[in-house]
Amino acid sequence: MPRPFIFALSRLKLLYWPDPFRQPLFQTELKSASSGSATWRSTLDGVERVFGYARLERYPLIVTAGYDRDRLRMEWMTANLTNVLLNIVLLLTITGMGVFVLRQVGTNVRQSN
Numbered sequence: 001m002p003r004p005f006i007f008a009l010s011r012l013k014l015l016y017w018p019d020p021f022r023q024p025l026f027q028t029e030l031k032s033a034s035s036g037s038a039t040w041r042s043t044l045d046g047v048e049r050v051f052g053y054a055r056l057e058r059y060p061l062i063v064t065a066g067y068d069r070d071r072l073r074m075e076w077m078t079a080n081l082t083n084v085l086l087n088i089v090l091l092l093t094i095t096g097m098g099v100f101v102l103r104q105v106g107t108n109v110r111q112s113n
Contacts, residue, residue, distance in 0.1 A: 025053055025064060042066060 024040040035054035042049050049066035056063065077084075 039069060
């Protein structure tokens with residue numbers, strides 16, 4: 001089986017794949033839309049990635065970029081950890097206040113009867 005050629009410039013990698021038509025991009029994704037995003041396991045390194053793709057109108061070229069899904073999730077979590085914790089504390093506070101109000105209403109109903 002022919003091996004792919006990778007040309008790397010800094011963080012940009014240009015890839016020539018001898019048989020690209022076995023990838024899900026060509027089998028399913030491009031049949032439904034000329035641009036979009038999807039998740040599949042990369043045939044190059046076997047890592048599950050989130051891919052964005054676009055078919056250029058002016059040139060017979062398809063551009064794709066793939067990001068490691070687990071790394072994206074970890075970066076999102078570290079960037080939003082404070083917000084997630086604050087939302088959990090706020091949810092627990094509102095729930096506690098709701099329980100307190102319902103107990104007070106129950107106490108008032110019992111005392112009025």
